[in-house]
Amino acid sequence: MTTAETLEQIFRMVFDDDSIEIRPDLTANDVDGWDSLSHVNLITTVEAKFGIRFTQKELLKQRNVGDLLTDIDRKLAEK
Amino acid sequence: MNANLASACTTVQCQRGLADKLAMRMIGARGERTDYSFGDLEALSNRFANALGTLGIAAGDILFTFLPKTTEQFVAFLGTLKTQAVCGTLFSNFGEDALLDRLGDSRAAAIVTRKSLYKKVARIRDRLPALRTVILIDGEDDAANGVVSYARIMSEASPAFSAPPTSPDTPSVLHYTSGSTGKPKGVLHRHGSLASQSATACEVLGLTENDIYWCTADQGWVTGTSYGIIAPWSLGVTQVHYAGGYDPQAWMELLAEEQITVWYSAPTALRMLMRAEDELFASADLSRLRSIFSVGEPLNPEVIAWARRVLKRDIYDTWFQTETGAIMVANRPGLAICPGSMGKPVAGVEPAILADDGAPLPDGAQGNLCFKPGWPSMFVEYLNNPAAYRSKFQNGWYYTGDTARRDEQGYYWFMGRSDDVINTAGHLISPFEVESALLEIEEIAESGVIGAPDELLFEKVVAFVHLHARFQPSKDLEIKIRLHVSNRASSIATPQEIIFCAGIPKNKSGKIMRRVLKARYLGEDPGDTSTLEI
Secondary structure, three states: OOHHHHHHHHHHHHOOOOOOOOOOOOOHHHOOOOOHHHHHHHHHHHHHHHOOOOOHHHHHHOOOHHHHHHHHHHHHHHO | OOOOHHHHHOHHHHHHHHOOOEEEEEEOOOOOEEEEEHHHHHHHHHHHHHHHHHOOOOOOOEEEEEOOOOHHHHHHHHHHHHOOOEEEEEOOOEOHHHHHHHHHHHOOOEEEEOHHHHHHHHHHHHHOOOOOEEEEOOOOOEHHHOEEEHHHHHHHOOOOOOOOOOOOOOEEEEEEEOOOOOOOEEEEEEHHHHHHHHHHHHHOOOOOOOOEEEEOOOOOOHHHHHHHHHHHHHOOOEEEEEOOOOOHHHHHHHHHHOOOOEEEEOHHHHHHHHOOOHHHHHOOOOOOOOEEEEOOOOOOHHHHHHHHHHHOOOEEEEEOOOOOOOOOEEOOOOOOOOOOOOEEEOOOOOEEEEOOOOOEOOOOOOEEEEEOOOOOOOOOEEOOOHHHHHHOEEOOEEEEEEEEEEOOOOOEEEEEEOOOOEEEOOEEEOHHHHHHHHOOOOOEEEEEEEEEEEOOOEEEEEEEEEEOOOOOOOHHHHHHHHHHHHHHOEHHHOOOEEEEOOOOOEEOOOOEOHHHHHHHHHOOOOOOOOOEOO
């Protein structure tokens, strides 16, 4: 399973919506329920499922799913 | 006599000659702007009112909106009230359990929502026999399932509607609020609440017809309806509404570009803004911004100091609750701010600090914050729960559930809650609701939920969890717990901290002793534990 496919599964689980299809330009404004508190759920789940940790600076720079995917791939490569 | 508050927001404004005036600029999540005049709002809400008539929704019926910040949210709210049906609003992040509690208890006849959110309602629809009609703002008709297209019913309805004569006591707005025990309670208001809402918008917020006003509250909560719909429009004030989420840069740009003059927000949002770089604020032209107000939870003095340093302005903290319907105690321009205080009472309300036995307490003493009943926006009932309503009134006073003290200068200071309700980011969370959601998880044997101090959220939800013997704590289980509560109750109810423990303290009658859990969490003395069973 690719990183994007795993991330899509995480999105569906976090936002309780099996129809979510992620794409690089997807932002919090495109997904019902993606508020600051559910964002914490998203990041916590991403970190646990991929076995990575984001820095505060990385989190602040992530503007969309594309940024998130890039950071995940980079951290997985560094492992 | 027509005390219809929706008519006051649109019909009366048009009669005053403001039909062409900008009533609402709706700014989409990607910055797109759509303008609506008071005449537009009048015609749209009239169409909705007529459409409800066609659908058989009548005076006294209950309709809920379950929408994010969209134009349809405002149109449906006003249109419903024009017909004398009751309009409830649901926070768009509610999960199935929260929806079932509210739609079920109120026996709602209709809901206005959109496809992506309707999925949650569809899963519980078979347990909502009274819910006849679902109006989808982005969907097609599906007669077999009682689903109708908003676009169709609006296009077929007339833009002319005359609200029937409405007395001040006619039921109007319904919000559910959490208690420390039992299910959430439906707080019902009346059309006469407008008197308090518009008076405080003048007296406290200082709104005039020349203002451009932005209230960031979601329409799912009382601030979003009282001060994000009713009060400003009843005064002919232009409102800006933003559909996007929290984004410091977007917010500063909005304040500057829209030339906002009065801004009403919340402490958590302001504390989040404090974390942004100071340069962000230096580059924004806030020269038109006259006043900033805050509501939801106490505004800590650090935020006021930050605003004075960075925004070059004061922030005025205000206090009210779902049951009061309108601001009761407030800091406001013209009154020296005592940072950290709630301010002073608004005109026409009579507060008191009372002991549990009803005895008045002297200045400086902490006690129950109470009000003499009778202010116009006082709630009229807890739906289907007269005993709970009666319990709020004792010895001729309304007990708010908050504790406070009054100083010698007459300022009131919030001290805490007199019950276990958790105030997280300005939202009241029932520990009982979170505990109920936790017990739905297979691995959990019992749970106890408390609120604990938090720098950003004011209070955070902390869950103590005792697992069945065959399960072990794990990171995966922690995530499962977080997501379950978030999706069944709401994102705001999500435990920010989960503590696995060997047992939950209860008294001999099985009641969870949250006081003991809280003391344990804070490292304090739990006090009398003579009734502790475990």
